[in-house]
Amino acid sequence: MESDQIPESGVTTKMPPMNESGQASKRPLTIGNLVQMIFFALVIRPFLALFIGLRVSGRAHLPESGSFILIANHSSHLDTVSLLSLFPLNRLRRIRPVAAADYFDRNKIISVLSRTLFNILPIVRKHITAENNPIRQMRAALEAGDSLIIFPEGTRGSGEEMGEFRSGVAHLLEKMPEACVVPAYLINMGRSLPKGEFIPVPFFCEIRLGKPLKIQGNRREITALLETAVRELKDAVI
């Protein structure tokens, strides 16, 4: 369904070389970046360590530099926050959680906060044109050396059961077969802070990271492989 909406014409032909060295993170710090770093150091990290008691397994699977796509199941606003907390502060500005513009731009305050504190890459979910094509935006971010956090379910699920993956990541990988994908499975986030609630209950949450993948194939195969990679982490005994 979604695949029909994405125009193919807007894709650029010239491809700058992928940034493997991570040297591109020498992009100058903006005030917004600093605010984000301070916010994570003083609020998010203590909150996740002392209140949520976040546990992480497989941290070594995260590439130490270069751009990659982090995919995970989605059930809570804690998901993005926890995944961002995996990275060193000086790398935060290179990590872009891909987020629905219609949700995060619903008012001015949320729009500014989500861009500053979480550095989101806002994408449109409806009325896609060549200019606002999400695949192009994501590709441009990756080519500039940024990494993406994508929730392939497309929205927060209501329970602990993971929804079906959409084909967005597959579209992206079709254009960039060399891109590296890291699967993650998030546990208890939706129990701590479910959809519609604003105060979290301190259930222990966990992030399970899997081995980085390079995936090729058609869209359906890629989507199925990604979903399997995340599901396997769910069932893994750690």
Place this chain on the structure above:
Amino acid sequence: MLNNLEPITKMGLIVLAVLVIASTVVATLSRIKPQKDYSELASRVWAWWIMAAIFFAIIVAPARISLVFFVFLSFWAMKEYVNLLKTRAADHGSLILTFLAIPIQYFWIALSPPWYGMFIIFIPVYMFLFLPVRLVLSKETTGFVASASQIQWGLMAFVFGLSHLAFLLTMPAPAGSLASGRTLVLFVVFVVEMSDVLQYVWGKTLGRHKIIPTVSPNKTWEGFIGGIASAILLSLLIRFLTPFSIGETILVSFLITVAGFCGGAVMSAVKRDFGVKDFGSVIPGHGGMLDRVDSLCYAAPIFFHYVRFYHY
């Protein structure tokens, strides 16, 4: 103030000696029997060093800092318990209230002694009455009784029970004694924890006859009697922390070690019910915070009310 510090320093040296002995025993064991793996035991003893250091820091710290520590202790214990509950989506609001009750319970202690009455009824009366009302507001009746009971039970055991230690800490010296609230906390925690360790040691070496095999197969009569008897002997060594006579020390130590055993047995049953071995993994070799303070949840209120009734 100075004569309060003296028994605490003395106690610090005793605990240091116990830890040095424990570490020496482990080092010797692993040298005599290199084929056996003592790394689990070694990490357990190492964790005791850390816990003892933190605990002494809390004992000598200003009362407010000690209270913050106890808030965190109760919070983490409650968190480990709630995490294992089969909660419903409708419980969200009352769980928030439950965790909010923790700093409030310790706030009454900060206001003590005139707020003793509030401290002692806040959870058993007000939270007990109000939590089910919050659950009613969620409009979900399936599983209502289970939710209301489980949450209140946790509050009683891990917040109300443990907060007695913190209240004791803020109490002044009993009439005509060098002891103080702080030294009494040292006494009860040392005796109960030593009793736990000694019950384990006696049980491992001589244990044959199981007390409650379906709940906790590691608890044996030999461990129970040996552990409690040797903990009582040790308690006589640290009688200087208390206003008790020799006979009274034996009686009180008997009370709190048996209460501690009951606490451990109850929490074992809870773990069995949840199908887990430990409540968590924050303390290397020990499991979760709850695995370490389970006996104190029972011993602290018993000790507190004994002391308050007979010595204040």
